[in-house]
Amino acid sequence: MAQFAALLRKDNQPVRYLVVDDSVFARKNIIKMVQLFGGEIAGEAGDGLTAIAEYSRTKPDVVLMDITMPQMEGIEAVERIVRQHPEARIVMVSSVGYQENILAALQKGAKHFVQKPVKPEVLYEILRYVLSDDPALAGSPVALAGEHRS
Amino acid sequence: MRMDLIQPFINAADAVFAESLQGPTKIGDLLMEEGAYHRKGVAALIVIKGDIEGRIILDLETEVALKVAAILTGAEVVDNEQTVRETVCELANMVIGNSVTLLNDQGYRFKVFPPEIHANDEGLAGSRDTEAMVLAIETTCGNIFLNIAMHHLARRRHERDTVPVSS
Numbered sequence: 526m527a528q529f530a531a532l533l534r535k536d537n538q539p540v541r542y543l544v545v546d547d548s549v550f551a552r553k554n555i556i557k558m559v560q561l562f563g564g565e566i567a568g569e570a571g572d573g574l575t576a577i578a579e580y581s582r583t584k585p586d587v588v589l590m591d592i593t594m595p596q597m598e599g600i601e602a603v604e605r606i607v608r609q610h611p612e613a614r615i616v617m618v619s620s621v622g623y624q625e626n627i628l629a630a631l632q633k634g635a636k637h638f639v640q641k642p643v644k645p646e647v648l649y650e651i652l653r654y655v656l657s658d659d660p661a662l663a664g665s666p667v668a669l670a671g672e673h674r675s
Numbered sequence: 676m677r678m679d680l681i682q683p684f685i686n687a688a689d690a691v692f693a694e695s696l697q698g699p700t701k702i703g704d705l706l707m708e709e710g711a712y713h714r715k716g717v718a719a720l721i722v723i724k725g726d727i728e729g730r731i732i733l734d735l736e737t738e739v740a741l742k743v744a745a746i747l748t749g750a751e752v753v754d755n756e757q758t759v760r761e762t763v764c765e766l767a768n769m770v771i772g773n774s775v776t777l778l779n780d781q782g783y784r785f786k787v788f789p790p791e792i793h794a795n796d797e798g799l800a801g802s803r804d805t806e807a808m809v810l811a812i813e814t815t816c817g818n819i820f821l822n823i824a825m826h827h828l829a830r831r832r833h834e835r836d837t838v839p840v841s842s
Contacts, residue, residue, distance in 0.1 A: 620770075
């Protein structure tokens with residue numbers, strides 16, 4: 526498994542993630558990856574409605590959000606979260622990656638999109654990019670957990 | 676059966692298995708079959724309706740599913756029915772999601788129904804006119820079987836509308 530330089534906040538604390546996916550497997554897989562990047566899990570949710578509540582409760586730095594979920598789909602959840610929290614940084618993680626879906630998610634306020642199966646090196650670069658435009662968060666790794674070999 | 680409708684599913688499955696199972700894959704021989712499908716293990720059946728219609732069955736043996744689960748989660752997995760079902764479901768979702776992306780970007784519009792998991796002793800019945808492409812993809816965890824029956828609805832509508840005129 527490749528090693529990655531830790532992505533940390535400017536206060537040297539781990540970046541906190543909310544992982545939203547109706548598949549337990551998908552959540553475990555994403556959690557494994559963000560922990561590899563030095564991240565911390567603020568919360569998990571299996572549908573859009575729970576994600577909205579979990580966002581308000583945990584105030585994560587980044588949300589990793591599936592699109593197709595029961596009760597409320599990811600794109601609607603993005604819209605609601607961003608309406609309440611314009612500072613939210615949400616990355617869509619879905620196997621359904623056609624243009625209309627991606628555009629809809631971006632229009633509702635998502636910052637980026639990554640297609641499943643997720644490649645760790647791809648997710649890492651996207652997270653670096655998403656974190657880099659937030660003055661409160663570190664734009665580049667400040668603590669090396671190892672050499673990044675993609 | 677049109678290969679241009681089948682090919683995206685095969686390509687997506689091959690790519691998804693290679694990436695998510697972190698190893699080489701090999702597509703086995705393609706066969707055409709008609710009638711009911713006989714499962715090898717636990718199967719996910721996904722129905723598609725819209726511009727194109729049909730169904731895809733993704734089927735793997737329990738032992739293979741457990742190996743896949745261990746790779747997907749990066750941890751030892753408990754050998755139970757729920758784990759196997761979730762594994763098959765997750766694989767099916769990834770394959771279908773990637774296939775849908777390819778077909779949607781080609782201009783096809785359709786609805787994908789959630790996977791139905793079949794693990795009991797009953798076979799998966801096919802309709803009388805079900806002609807399916809059957810193949811196995813060899814992975815590092817073992818064979819994963821695909822059974823794909825897909826039709827272009829426009830053509831089928833035309834066929835239905837072509838009613839013989841009696842004189």
